[in-house]
Amino acid sequence: MKIESLDPRINRAALDADSQDGILQEMDHFQTYEVFEQKKRGTHHVHVGSVHAPNSELAMMFAKEQYTRRGACVNLWVVKTSEIFVTQYEDSDIFENTASKLHRDPNSYKVMDRIKAFKERQKNNA
Amino acid sequence: MEFTEKHVMGLKDLLYRMADDLLILGHRNSEWTGLGPILEEDIAFSSMAQDKIGQSLALYEILHEIGESEPDTVAFTRNAEQFHSCHLVELPIGEYDFSLVRHFYFDHQSALRMDMLAETVVEPLQMVARKFRGEVKYHTMHADSWLKTLANGTEEAKIRMQQAINETFPYALGMFELSDYEADLIEAGIFPGEAALQEAWYRVISEKLNAFGYSVPEINNSIPSTGGRKGHHTEHLQPLLDEMTEVFSIDPSADW
Amino acid sequence: MYGNAYIENNGQENKLTANEDPQKLAAFEARIAAGDKIEPHDWMPAEYRKQLIRMIEQHAHSEIIGSLPEGTWITRAPGFRRKLALMAKVQDEVGHAQLLYSAAETLGKSREDMINDLINGKSKYSNVFNYPAVTWADSAVIAWLIDAGAIVNQLANSKGSYGPYVRALDRICAEESFHLKYGHDNVVFLATGTPKQREMVQDALNRWWEPIMHFFGPSDKMSVHTEVLMRWKVKMGTNDEMRQTFLDMYVPKIWDLGLTLPDTELKKNEETGKWEYTEPNWDVFKQVINGNGPCNKERLAVRRMAEEKGRWVRRALLQKDAQYVAPLS
Numbered sequence: 024m025k026i027e028s029l030d031p032r033i034n035r036a037a038l039d040a041d042s043q044d045g046i047l048q049e050m051d052h053f054q055t056y057e058v059f060e061q062k063k064r065g066t067h068h069v070h071v072g073s074v075h076a077p078n079s080e081l082a083m084m085f086a087k088e089q090y091t092r093r094g095a096c097v098n099l100w101v102v103k104t105s106e107i108f109v110t111q112y113e114d115s116d117i118f119e120n121t122a123s124k125l126h127r128d129p130n131s132y133k134v135m136d137r138i139k140a141f142k143e144r145q146k147n148n149a
Numbered sequence: 150m151e152f153t154e155k156h157v158m159g160l161k162d163l164l165y166r167m168a169d170d171l172l173i174l175g176h177r178n179s180e181w182t183g184l185g186p187i188l189e190e191d192i193a194f195s196s197m198a199q200d201k202i203g204q205s206l207a208l209y210e211i212l213h214e215i216g217e218s219e220p221d222t223v224a225f226t227r228n229a230e231q232f233h234s235c236h237l238v239e240l241p242i243g244e245y246d247f248s249l250v251r252h253f254y255f256d257h258q259s260a261l262r263m264d265m266l267a268e269t270v271v272e273p274l275q276m277v278a279r280k281f282r283g284e285v286k287y288h289t290m291h292a293d294s295w296l297k298t299l300a301n302g303t304e305e306a307k308i309r310m311q312q313a314i315n316e317t318f319p320y321a322l323g324m325f326e327l328s329d330y331e332a333d334l335i336e337a338g339i340f341p342g343e344a345a346l347q348e349a350w351y352r353v354i355s356e357k358l359n360a361f362g363y364s365v366p367e368i369n370n371s372i373p374s375t376g377g378r379k380g381h382h383t384e385h386l387q388p389l390l391d392e393m394t395e396v397f398s399i400d401p402s403a404d405w
Numbered sequence: 406m407y408g409n410a411y412i413e414n415n416g417q418e419n420k421l422t423a424n425e426d427p428q429k430l431a432a433f434e435a436r437i438a439a440g441d442k443i444e445p446h447d448w449m450p451a452e453y454r455k456q457l458i459r460m461i462e463q464h465a466h467s468e469i470i471g472s473l474p475e476g477t478w479i480t481r482a483p484g485f486r487r488k489l490a491l492m493a494k495v496q497d498e499v500g501h502a503q504l505l506y507s508a509a510e511t512l513g514k515s516r517e518d519m520i521n522d523l524i525n526g527k528s529k530y531s532n533v534f535n536y537p538a539v540t541w542a543d544s545a546v547i548a549w550l551i552d553a554g555a556i557v558n559q560l561a562n563s564k565g566s567y568g569p570y571v572r573a574l575d576r577i578c579a580e581e582s583f584h585l586k587y588g589h590d591n592v593v594f595l596a597t598g599t600p601k602q603r604e605m606v607q608d609a610l611n612r613w614w615e616p617i618m619h620f621f622g623p624s625d626k627m628s629v630h631t632e633v634l635m636r637w638k639v640k641m642g643t644n645d646e647m648r649q650t651f652l653d654m655y656v657p658k659i660w661d662l663g664l665t666l667p668d669t670e671l672k673k674n675e676e677t678g679k680w681e682y683t684e685p686n687w688d689v690f691k692q693v694i695n696g697n698g699p700c701n702k703e704r705l706a707v708r709r710m711a712e713e714k715g716r717w718v719r720r721a722l723l724q725k726d727a728q729y730v731a732p733l734s
Contacts (some may be wrong), residue, residue: 179480180480182476184707184714185499185709185717186718187715188499195492198492226484251646298722302721306718306721306722320453393481397484399483400602403600405594
């Protein structure tokens with residue numbers, strides 16, 4: 024039975040209502056690429072999502088319209104998802120900064136007190 | 150230089166052929182929206198269809214400034230014989246091989262035409278051509294990526310694509326049907342002419358097709374499908390227009 | 406564009422989490438209670454994963470199928486402004502499907518499997534898209550009110566607990582605001598236009614009112630299951646809450662245009678602050694969701710056709726060494 028549609032595009036396609044077509048096989052929609060966008064020169068590229076694509080060239084063509092069709096963008100990166108090495112969330116304790124690492128923290132360097140005391144001593148000695 | 154009546158007629162003809170081509174092809178390509186071969190491509194193809202319709206609007210606006218009716222009236226109330234579009238753009242969308250090859254042929258033409266018009270003496274047209282260069286560049290990159298990738302694909306794909314390249318070629322040549330005002334346009338510095346454009350286009354598409362591994366259709370063995378520029382169309386244009394204007398013509402004086 | 410997920414109300418709380426490690430479960434729930442997000446490779450209860458896949462997948466299907474009723478008018482939009490906007494809107498729906506399928510993929514179901522379940526009728530999509538867009542005015546009513554309903558739902562869901570879904574929804578909500586404005590503008594032009602235009606939009610509104618009331622789903626039975634899903638921030642509000650929010654925001658705007666709604670009982674009870682209405686026919690809703698709506702067959706046949714037409718293209722592009730890995734986030 025042919026489908027009668029209100030959509031002229033669908034009528035032109037003369038669809039069979041009982042068709043069993045269209046079933047997808049594995050990899051039919053390819054691998055995925057992660058997309059990084061730079062909104063303006065001087066800023067970092069930021070991850071915005073992914074696209075399915077057969078190769079990096081088409082991944083770029085797809086990413087451009089899926090992620091930058093609104094708003095500013097000056098540069099785009101795409102990279103195969105499978106090539107990104109990631110940390111596991113269960114290991115996120117490796118990022119904890121403990122008190123013993125204060126030597127990396129600019130706020131842990133407080134020299135003004137020392138300078139003040141030094142000046143005080145000099146004044147008294149004079 | 151001072152424009153004569155012939156220069157103005159020639160300019161209008163040029164603007165109409167460009168605007169009508171872009172409107173009709175943008176309309177045709179929008180038929181793929183929601184039905185494309187993969188979601189990501191669906192989105193990209195729809196963007197390019199929107200770009201084309203946006204470009205046609207900008208050109209109809211120039212026409213309006215030089216005395217033609219408003220863009221909506223011009224686009225939504227004329228009959229087929231009043232359209233200056235070429236046959237290539239009015240053909241049904243067919244399968245994706247044809248739609249891609251049409252996209253490749255048309256957009257390389259469009260990019261080269263915009264490049265030429267970026268130097269035209271007609272200021273508003275020059276501005277439009279410069280404004281849309283980036284858009285059209287993406288369109289050609291997109292078409293090239295597809296043709297290149299499919300050339301390296303399955304045997305079926307290569308055969309289908311080569312066939313589409315060959316069969317679409319005479320229609321593509323119809324894009325360059327000479328204008329009655331060819332000499333006037335060149336003389337006034339409005340446009341270097343369809344013949345010059347065709348030559349540049351054939352050089353570009355030949356290089357690309359060769360590089361991708363397709364064979365290039367012979368220009369001398371092809372009979373261009375012409376007539377569109379003079380209002381003689383295939384049987385596909387009038388039904389397209391009837392459909393496009395169905396709602397608008399419920400009441401053309403209403404605000405939609 | 407999406408209403409509420411169709412959640413099976415079965416099971417008891419201890420059954421839902423019986424096989425889970427109590428310590429991990431406690432840490433998981435504490436994270437959500439603290440307002441933190443769950444990310445793809447985090448430990449999560451099997452039921453959380455299952456319900457999220459079902460929900461995000463239904464949402465994605467609703468976008469791709471939702472592009473069809475309005476797509477009915479894509480080649481006939483009157484005038485440049487409408488033509489361009491409708492093309493952009495239908496394109497956005499496809500874009501939203503792409504984002505949502507990706508979010509669902511991070512939970513372990515491939516896009517191919519999801520699409521197969523859609524075209525085989527195994528997984529659902531929003532019921533409202535099984536109705537036809539009879540005239541141009543239907544496309545205007547859909548763009549305004551169905552998108553409005555979807556935004557109510559999506560804004561709530563964007564406060565949910567699953568990172569990838571939340572990120573996709575943030576992007577989607579931003580785009581939906583264009584849809585809503587476009588839809589409203591379109592309805593306003595018809596409602597304030599010629600008598601013919603006004604009649605078109607009133608007819609469309611009459612046709613779409615019941616599907617819109619159905620859109621948010623039947624009143625929730627507050628089962629144990631629903632409670633767990635709300636605690637896990639999978640479900641962010643009851644169907645009735647969403648429906649009330651929608652009525653509160655949009656009925657006054659509809660009446661303001663001098664348009665009427667076919668439910669004569671519809672009014673706001675000023676004492677309770679709640680909207681009262683005739684209960685929509687839920688038997689019809691069930692009929693439609695089970696495949697017997699006016700357009701179910703067509704919608705799925707179109708999806709089958711699109712995948713089928715693209716088959717040779719995709720086969721040609723597939724590289725031998727290609728390897729699928731779920732998107733990262």
